[in-house]
Amino acid sequence: MPSIFSIDLLELLIELAVIWIVVYGTVRFLRGTRGAGIVKGFAVLLVAFVLLQLLGLGTERFARLNFIVNYFVGIVAVLLIVIFQPELRQAAMRIGQARLLRPGRGDTSDTRLDAISEAVAFLSRSQFGAIIAVERSIRLGSLIEGGQPLDAKLNPQLLESIFWPNSPLHDLGVVIRGERVLAAGVQFPLADDGTLPGHYGSRHRAAVGLSEESDCIVIVVSEETGTISIAEGSHLETPIAVEQLATRLAWYLRDRDPADPAPDGEGAPA
Numbered sequence: 001m002p003s004i005f006s007i008d009l010l011e012l013l014i015e016l017a018v019i020w021i022v023v024y025g026t027v028r029f030l031r032g033t034r035g036a037g038i039v040k041g042f043a044v045l046l047v048a049f050v051l052l053q054l055l056g057l058g059t060e061r062f063a064r065l066n067f068i069v070n071y072f073v074g075i076v077a078v079l080l081i082v083i084f085q086p087e088l089r090q091a092a093m094r095i096g097q098a099r100l101l102r103p104g105r106g107d108t109s110d111t112r113l114d115a116i117s118e119a120v121a122f123l124s125r126s127q128f129g130a131i132i133a134v135e136r137s138i139r140l141g142s143l144i145e146g147g148q149p150l151d152a153k154l155n156p157q158l159l160e161s162i163f164w165p166n167s168p169l170h171d172l173g174v175v176i177r178g179e180r181v182l183a184a185g186v187q188f189p190l191a192d193d194g195t196l197p198g199h200y201g202s203r204h205r206a207a208v209g210l211s212e213e214s215d216c217i218v219i220v221v222s223e224e225t226g227t228i229s230i231a232e233g234s235h236l237e238t239p240i241a242v243e244q245l246a247t248r249l250a251w252y253l254r255d256r257d258p259a260d261p262a263p264d265g266e267g268a269p270a
Contacts, residue, residue, distance in 0.1 A: 112154060112179050113253075117246040119159035120219055120228060124242055129223030130163040131173040131188065131203045134253065138214040140175050140182075147172065147186030154179045163221075173206065173218075189213060196236065207231035217252045 116132065123130045133140065148169060152158055154176060162184045163170045169185040176182065188206035196204055207218035211231040218231040228245060229238035232252055240248055 112176075113246050113249050115154050115156050115179075116159070116176070116219065116249060118156040120221060120245060121242045122156065122160050123163055123221045124226040124228050127223060127226040128160075128163050128165060128221065129170070129203055130159075130219070130221040131207055132159065132219045133173055133175050133186075133188065133210055134217045134219070134249075135175065135177045135182075136215045136217070136253070138216065139177075140186075140214060140216065143186055143188070143210075144175055144183040147175070147183040149183050150181050151183075152181045154181050173210075188218075191234075195234075200236075204229060204231075204236060208234055208236055211235070217249070219249075 116134070120130065120132070122128075158181055159174065161167065162174055162181075172184070173186045173188045174181060174184045175186055189209040189212075190202065190205045191209035191212060195208055201222070201224075203220050203222070207220045207229070208231045210216060210218050212234040215233070220229045220231065221227070222229070227238060228240040228242065229236055230240060230248060230252060231237075237248070
């Protein structure tokens, strides 16, 4: 009968190392999300299960207990898929955004950056609320269908007029593809309650919510303070100084891995 004393020490160390790497990578990926606490609890159950296996749970002597444990693990696996559906979708997006799997986007258009930066700077100074999504590799076609199609050439005056107070389209979002404003008045999906601190409003929740479901960059201007923020990959960088906005946009939109750290000293992730 196998026991913990008859298991090859090297094999045991390798198994424990693999388990540790998987758990650490998962917790790091989910850090700051609703699933982080669940993963920590599941990690404790996983360690307990491995110890029971090492002590001989998988032998005929514990057939009934082994059946219960295996049945429980199967149920937990299904529950995890349901619970972590948003996180799994985000992980699949990150894999698809790897440099080896995505086409090069080339240099970011200076004209586009200048137009967006000029408009956002004006909106920030005037404290006009705004939310602007800039597409990357994942198209937002299904989202645009619920808004007002424009397909107009991108320019600062157009963005400023859309978000001017009392404009019919100023409350919702704008979607930009390349150097075209595809649509305005677009409803973005909201992040779950508790994702952001309570002082953030619906625009910031919508920015983070959209960044969870696509690889786009979402720029937000607060109506209360004029503060500029950028959301990407479910993270919110805020505040961003007006004079640094073009540089930050160029960094976000360039061809890079989503996991690349942002330069120090500019904004802070929420």
